[in-house]
Amino acid sequence: MKKTILVTGGTGFIGSHTTVELQAAGYEVVIVDNLSNSNADVVDGIEKISGIRPAFEKVDCCDLPALESVFQKHPGISGIIHFAASKAVGESVEKPLMYYENNLLSLINLLKLMPKYDVKGIIFSSSCTVYGQPDPENLPVTEQAPIKTAESPYGNTKQINEEIVQDYVKSGAPISAILLRYFNPIGSHPSGIIGELPNGVPANLIPYLTQTAIGIRPCLSVFGDDYDTPDGSCIRDFIYVVDLAKAHVAAMSRILEGKNTDPVEIYNVGTGRGVSVFELINTFEQCTGVKLNYKVVDRRPGDIEKVWGNVDKANQVLGWKAVHTLEEALSSAWNWQKILREKGIM
Numbered sequence: 001m002k003k004t005i006l007v008t009g010g011t012g013f014i015g016s017h018t019t020v021e022l023q024a025a026g027y028e029v030v031i032v033d034n035l036s037n038s039n040a041d042v043v044d045g046i047e048k049i050s051g052i053r054p055a056f057e058k059v060d061c062c063d064l065p066a067l068e069s070v071f072q073k074h075p076g077i078s079g080i081i082h083f084a085a086s087k088a089v090g091e092s093v094e095k096p097l098m099y100y101e102n103n104l105l106s107l108i109n110l111l112k113l114m115p116k117y118d119v120k121g122i123i124f125s126s127s128c129t130v131y132g133q134p135d136p137e138n139l140p141v142t143e144q145a146p147i148k149t150a151e152s153p154y155g156n157t158k159q160i161n162e163e164i165v166q167d168y169v170k171s172g173a174p175i176s177a178i179l180l181r182y183f184n185p186i187g188s189h190p191s192g193i194i195g196e197l198p199n200g201v202p203a204n205l206i207p208y209l210t211q212t213a214i215g216i217r218p219c220l221s222v223f224g225d226d227y228d229t230p231d232g233s234c235i236r237d238f239i240y241v242v243d244l245a246k247a248h249v250a251a252m253s254r255i256l257e258g259k260n261t262d263p264v265e266i267y268n269v270g271t272g273r274g275v276s277v278f279e280l281i282n283t284f285e286q287c288t289g290v291k292l293n294y295k296v297v298d299r300r301p302g303d304i305e306k307v308w309g310n311v312d313k314a315n316q317v318l319g320w321k322a323v324h325t326l327e328e329a330l331s332s333a334w335n336w337q338k339i340l341r342e343k344g345i346m
Helices: 013-024 041-050 064-073 089-094 096-116 153-170 205-213 241-256 277-288 312-318 326-342
Strands: 004-008 028-033 055-058 077-082 121-127 176-182 184-186 220-223 238-240 264-269 294-297
Touching: 004 013, 013 028, 013 041, 013 077, 013 241, 028 064, 064 096, 077 096, 077 241, 089 096, 089 153, 096 121, 096 153, 121 153, 121 241, 153 176, 153 264, 176 241, 184 205, 184 241, 184 326, 205 220, 205 277, 205 326, 220 277, 238 241, 238 326, 241 264, 241 312, 264 312, 277 326
Parallel strands: 004 028, 004 077, 028 055, 077 121, 121 176, 176 264, 184 238, 220 294
Antiparallel strands: none
8 A cells, every 4th residue: 555645845846846756656645735835736747747646735834723634634644744834045034933933833733743643754854054154174064064053044944943853752752753954956857847936036046047047037146256165156055856856755765664773864965066156157058058147246144155065874874866967957947947938937
């Protein structure tokens, strides 16, 4: 009998790609999403790719009675992958209370319901933002690197949520958890059927970049060129979203098969390579042949100067590795943008 996985935020960018990979691995999927930053049409796209329509419930995870009704309607949920969260660094600086309320309460509600409905495992969508700005000697950053004071309320919610999971498990809760600290997901499904499509003006770099390249946005802003990096722009670890999705499947398999050696395990999920914003722009221009209009503006509050991951633990313990190149990821993002234009969506 197929095991059922609840995917919160499952119509979002990473959630939708992970749903496809879960289905490919033989799981049934129930998606919960309030559609605050996504569209229900994504469920159609998932079905088109996999041939399987996931169950979909339009529910806000902060609404405990509504969330509990999902567990009642879909008995036998074996595991949860929790993506649902507000996720824009800049917005979190402007609206901290919204971020704390949404990001903390949604996780707390899920943890409350897990023992009641005999759900054994949860994969939490964490972030490299928990490392803050790592000291130079800690780059590439490992899972043992010190947790630094967060540079933004968004980053702080990830730190606090990790602590909530760890404290709850320490209290004797009968659950296991894997915290995946991932870096910067980019790209879209190779089919071009699902991809990153935030509502309104994108807060993430790649959709803003592709929308600029196709003429929707007049200009891409590069936030600062005076950082202590080789070309002055920020450095990140950009990971192809399909590779990232497969890491969640590997983590869920580890928990459900009882292979985890600790009740809470932590893994970095990235490529292990740092890429600057200017290098990213140049690579996009080279692999698409499209010249990008961009300008350098002031630094943005909350941004970290440079961070990329040591991913040896995920490679060795989870048996997972990022296999796609930056060129492949950027080409897929551009393909997705062109398809959106053909469909008259963007």
